[in-house]
Amino acid sequence: MNEWTSTPRFEESVRQSFGVPGIRSAFVDKVYGDLIRRASEKPRKNRLFFGLQPAGIVALAILSLMLIVTLVIGPQRVYAAILQLLGYIPGVGIVDPSYPIRTLAEPVTVTRDGISITVTSAVLTGDRTHIDLRVFGVPSSAYPDREDVMGCGQQPYLRLPDGIQLVHKGDFPPIPADVNEAIIVIPCISGTLPGTVPENWELPLRFVPAPPDLTVIPVIESFPSQTPSAMANTPTAEINPLRILKVLDIGDRFVLMGEFSYNAAQDASLPAGSWWAIQRISITGADGRDVPQSSSNDFSLPTPTQPGNVTWLFLLDKNFVPPVTITYAGKIISPVGGKEQAEFEFDAGLNPKDGMVWTVNKDFKLGGYNIRLVSIESSSRGYSFHFKADPGASANAISVDIAGYSPNCGGGGGGELFPEEFDRNICYADLPGASEFPHGKINIVINFQALVRQDKSFQVQWSPDTPFATSTPQSGVCLTSNAITQLGPAPTNLTGGTALMYEKLDENNRWGLVLYGLDGIRKQVVTSAGNWGALSPDGGRVAYSALDNGIHIFDLDSQIDKALPGAAGYNLRWSTDGTRIAYVGQGNNGESSVFVVNTDGTQPRRISNLAYGSLIGWSPDGAQLYFTIPFTGGAAWKVFSYNLESHEPRELFTIENGTPKFLNPQLSPDGNWIAYRGRDNSSLYLVRTDGTDTRLVLDNAGVVGIQWSRSGWLGVSLRKANSDESTVLILKPDTCEAYLLPAALHGDLEGLFIP
Amino acid sequence: MTESGIPLTSEKDDRESEEKKLIKAARQDPKAFGGLYLRYVEPVFRYLCSRLGNVHEAEDITAQTFLIAFESFNRFRQDGHFTSWLFTIARNKAMDHFRERKETTPIDDLHEIPLESDPLNAVIQSEQAAALSKLIRALPEEDSELLRLRFLAAMSYPEIAHFLHRNEEAVKKSVYRLLARLHDQLEVPNE
Numbered sequence: 001m002n003e004w005t006s007t008p009r010f011e012e013s014v015r016q017s018f019g020v021p022g023i024r025s026a027f028v029d030k031v032y033g034d035l036i037r038r039a040s041e042k043p044r045k046n047r048l049f050f051g052l053q054p055a056g057i058v059a060l061a062i063l064s065l066m067l068i069v070t071l072v073i074g075p076q077r078v079y080a081a082i083l084q085l086l087g088y089i090p091g092v093g094i095v096d097p098s099y100p101i102r103t104l105a106e107p108v109t110v111t112r113d114g115i116s117i118t119v120t121s122a123v124l125t126g127d128r129t130h131i132d133l134r135v136f137g138v139p140s141s142a143y144p145d146r147e148d149v150m151g152c153g154q155q156p157y158l159r160l161p162d163g164i165q166l167v168h169k170g171d172f173p174p175i176p177a178d179v180n181e182a183i184i185v186i187p188c189i190s191g192t193l194p195g196t197v198p199e200n201w202e203l204p205l206r207f208v209p210a211p212p213d214l215t216v217i218p219v220i221e222s223f224p225s226q227t228p229s230a231m232a233n234t235p236t237a238e239i240n241p242l243r244i245l246k247v248l249d250i251g252d253r254f255v256l257m258g259e260f261s262y263n264a265a266q267d268a269s270l271p272a273g274s275w276w277a278i279q280r281i282s283i284t285g286a287d288g289r290d291v292p293q294s295s296s297n298d299f300s301l302p303t304p305t306q307p308g309n310v311t312w313l314f315l316l317d318k319n320f321v322p323p324v325t326i327t328y329a330g331k332i333i334s335p336v337g338g339k340e341q342a343e344f345e346f347d348a349g350l351n352p353k354d355g356m357v358w359t360v361n362k363d364f365k366l367g368g369y370n371i372r373l374v375s376i377e378s379s380s381r382g383y384s385f386h387f388k389a390d391p392g393a394s395a396n397a398i399s400v401d402i403a404g405y406s407p408n409c410g411g412g413g414g415g416e417l418f419p420e421e422f423d424r425n426i427c428y429a430d431l432p433g434a435s436e437f438p439h440g441k442i443n444i445v446i447n448f449q450a451l452v453r454q455d456k457s458f459q460v461q462w463s464p465d466t467p468f469a470t471s472t473p474q475s476g477v478c479l480t481s482n483a484i485t486q487l488g489p490a491p492t493n494l495t496g497g498t499a500l501m502y503e504k505l506d507e508n509n510r511w512g513l514v515l516y517g518l519d520g521i522r523k524q525v526v527t528s529a530g531n532w533g534a535l536s537p538d539g540g541r542v543a544y545s546a547l548d549n550g551i552h553i554f555d556l557d558s559q560i561d562k563a564l565p566g567a568a569g570y571n572l573r574w575s576t577d578g579t580r581i582a583y584v585g586q587g588n589n590g591e592s593s594v595f596v597v598n599t600d601g602t603q604p605r606r607i608s609n610l611a612y613g614s615l616i617g618w619s620p621d622g623a624q625l626y627f628t629i630p631f632t633g634g635a636a637w638k639v640f641s642y643n644l645e646s647h648e649p650r651e652l653f654t655i656e657n658g659t660p661k662f663l664n665p666q667l668s669p670d671g672n673w674i675a676y677r678g679r680d681n682s683s684l685y686l687v688r689t690d691g692t693d694t695r696l697v698l699d700n701a702g703v704v705g706i707q708w709s710r711s712g713w714l715g716v717s718l719r720k721a722n723s724d725e726s727t728v729l730i731l732k733p734d735t736c737e738a739y740l741l742p743a744a745l746h747g748d749l750e751g752l753f754i755p
Numbered sequence: 756m757t758e759s760g761i762p763l764t765s766e767k768d769d770r771e772s773e774e775k776k777l778i779k780a781a782r783q784d785p786k787a788f789g790g791l792y793l794r795y796v797e798p799v800f801r802y803l804c805s806r807l808g809n810v811h812e813a814e815d816i817t818a819q820t821f822l823i824a825f826e827s828f829n830r831f832r833q834d835g836h837f838t839s840w841l842f843t844i845a846r847n848k849a850m851d852h853f854r855e856r857k858e859t860t861p862i863d864d865l866h867e868i869p870l871e872s873d874p875l876n877a878v879i880q881s882e883q884a885a886a887l888s889k890l891i892r893a894l895p896e897e898d899s900e901l902l903r904l905r906f907l908a909a910m911s912y913p914e915i916a917h918f919l920h921r922n923e924e925a926v927k928k929s930v931y932r933l934l935a936r937l938h939d940q941l942e943v944p945n946e
Binding site for chain 2: 010011013014015017018019020021022023024027028031032034035036038039152154300301303304309310311529531547548549
């Protein structure tokens with residue numbers, strides 16, 4: 001090989017050349033002691049629900065509710081359902097509604113040097129102060145232009161009238177009930193460099209009793225009986241290790257919390273040394289359909305009942321046929337038969353050097369498999385053994401020892417399922433108590449342990465104690481997640497189109513852009529070295545961001561890949577006539593901004609100096625470019641249009657219900673609608689480009705990829721919960737006509753062409 | 756899917772599996788956060804020491820980093836990357852520290868601050884090591900940060916990519932090219 005390959009020894013030299021000394025054990029011990037002391041003082045998280053409530057009120061509430069529940073569901077089930085009086089405020093979490101809740105009297109805005117900070121809302125409860133604030137107008141030049149330079153990280157705090165400061169830690173601590181004013185102090189705008197924008201902001205806040213229309217959803221907390229549990233492949237007499245600990249009914253959803261406690265090593269029915277490997281988690285209703293789930297940061301995992309148990313939490317939409325079955329599917333892997341060994345002598349020489357390779361080609365028969373040790377390589381840390389073997393051999397446990405030497409920084413193990421070529425490494429780094437580095441004539445021992453695998457699943461079922469009303473889809477919703485599985489395939493007049501997918505290409509975890517025919521049969525890998533793909537409006541070219549961030553155009557007919565010199569960035573959008581591409585790139589000082597480049601590579605030019613832009617698309621006539629700028633510190637996005645002739649940006653409206661993570665806004669080909677992902681990271685919304693007529697199109701469907709075709713079809717890729725699998729569908733938002741695309745299309749949708 | 760629990764796993768799998776166990780344990784019992792601390796305290800210290808150039812300050816910021824991580828651990832979500840999260844706190848604290856002493860010490864000059872007890876001299880035992888050290892000191896900050904994350908913070912490529920919001924392959928290539936360049940400049944024989 002001509003290319004230089006880094007060696008562990010050289011990398012160790014690099015590490016040491018930083019000249020960093022070892023850490024002092026006295027320091028480690030001191031901080032450890034401090035942490036443990038603090039941990040001893042820290043209450044466990046799940047006590048929050050109880051801790052919130054004044055004892056008298058709680059007792060009264062429980063007694064009242066037990067009486068109601070006894071009447072509703074019968075006394076025989078009351079033992080299993082102890083209820084508490086709780087409330088849920090979306091975006092805030094579980095609160096104690098018996099404590100007087102206060103809110104912000106009115107939004108407060110302070111503007112300095114063109115930058116505005118607005119406190120839009122606040123919720124004050126007995127255990128926290130939740131404040132939403134937005135920052136807008138920060139120029140991109142205020143942010144670091146290099147990744148290794150961090151901007152401001154100082155947290156804001158609340159200053160009470162008596163001077164007490166409440167420091168922000170996720171939320172602020174509670175404000176005493178008799179204090180109705182505070183000042184929020186923001187030492188600097190998060191992420192900005194010192195001296196670039198105004199600092200030391202102070203916004204006076206005033207709090208009032210919560211208005212009657214504040215959404216506080218009554219929560220019923222219950223502790224279900226474990227009687228209906230079931231465990232697949234296991235005698236019913238055994239205790240089910242998959243347990244539901246608690247259920248919260250929060251109106252339109254159930255929050256199921258539970259734990260999993262199986263340990264194959266302690267399963268007496270299995271051979272010693274067995275273990276269980278989880279492969280899939282599914283939640284299905286009685287009709288066999290997947291139960292729609294939501295995501296939320298408003299809830300914390302429950303605390304396990306025993307150390308070592310794993311806890312879990314699922315939010316289920318009230319849109320299923322009970323009972324639901326939660327399944328943990330996996331495999332039991334057990335050693336079978338005795339351990340086999342092969343040993344041979346090998347001469348590494350008196351002074352084995354880093355990077356030396358010995359060709360061995362020695363054959364062994366272990367466990368009925370032909371196994372060849374191809375070569376041995378030494379490094380500064382130990383030895384690496386390269387094997388080739390019959391298919392399936394490496395699905396067993398194969399390890400390497402050097403007789404008389406104990407590895408002390410990682411043994412010679414392995415466990416691949418399929419590779420017919422594999423490596424085993426033994427390490428003898430210079431750790432305290434390390435063996436002498438093996439050298440000279442050494443005895444190499446190859447260990448083989450056959451393994452068997454059997455499927456094993458664990459299941460638990462759960463039904464609500466009382467019937468529930470199915471969530472009513474909002475008016476205008478085209479499809480609920482349940483309805484999606486019932487969609488038919490696209491008619492043949494549409495299958496001539498193409499879809500660009502960003503997908504996992506192979507088991508080596510390489511991802512790339514792949515073009516599919518909508519029939520699912522035609523397939524063409526565009527690139528394995530790029531992402532942020534964009535299909536030209538005529539479907540003939542793919543623009544993408546290469547690994548070096550450079551923008552390339554791949555012509556699907558000629559197969560010619562062309563880099564656009566001087567254009568580097570992501571978030572690509574073709575103009576309707578296919579002559580220009582807009583993208584988010586970096587200016588001369590490294591700040592991110594919106595750029596436009598001609599598709600022949602000429603005239604890359606910057607059109608916005610606001611930071612962190614995200615492109616929406618071009619108007620049909622190519623005169624306007626739409627993009628969004630997020631409020632920092634909030635989940636709202638300002639929508640702008642930019643006139644490419646007059647060079648005038650115009651603020652249009654604000655998307656208030658978009659996801660703060662990946663909005664993925666896309667402009668319809670007629671220029672009238674913007675499609676985007678909702679606040680739940682899962683739903684699809686449309687809004688007109690003048691900000692009116694917001695519509696929910698897909699409710700909690702796992703929406704990730706969104707693409708319009710020039711013919712008005714809207715393509716969406718949906719990521720399944722707890723899975724890397726995805727589903728792709730196309731729909732007409734005005735009529736809700738929708739079709740599923742073939743399962744061959746997977747990954748994220750990045751382009752759609754339907755003539 | 757990785758078969759977690761396999762007795763003879765690779766070092767990387769062991770590390771990920773152990774980290775997950777520690778995170779789960781810390782969620783159950785705040786005291787178990789001590790396990791995460793013991794696992795990461797040295798990489799965090801080494802990283803900060805390299806950035807700050809001062810052992811005492813590095814210890815101070817290391818302690819602050821873990822106390823903040825401990826106090827805000829309930830905000831760390833299972834789907835997050837713990838290493839990236841932890842080092843983000845460390846980096847933020849380091850920047851706060853820079854900002855506080857900005858009045859007297861320009862950031863760009865920090866690398867010229869002599870290390871207390873000059874541990875560098877204890878390490879440099881050959882002309883080659885000294886030359887390598889000099890080359891690393893002369894690197895642009897973004898390049899030395901990559902090496903710092905890889906070799907002092909002992910972060911994996913996916914962790915670095917997540918931490919820097921960059922593509923994993925691009926990070927790998929950058930580190931590789933950086934090492935190759937250093938190697939070429941050193942003209943190391945037989946490497």
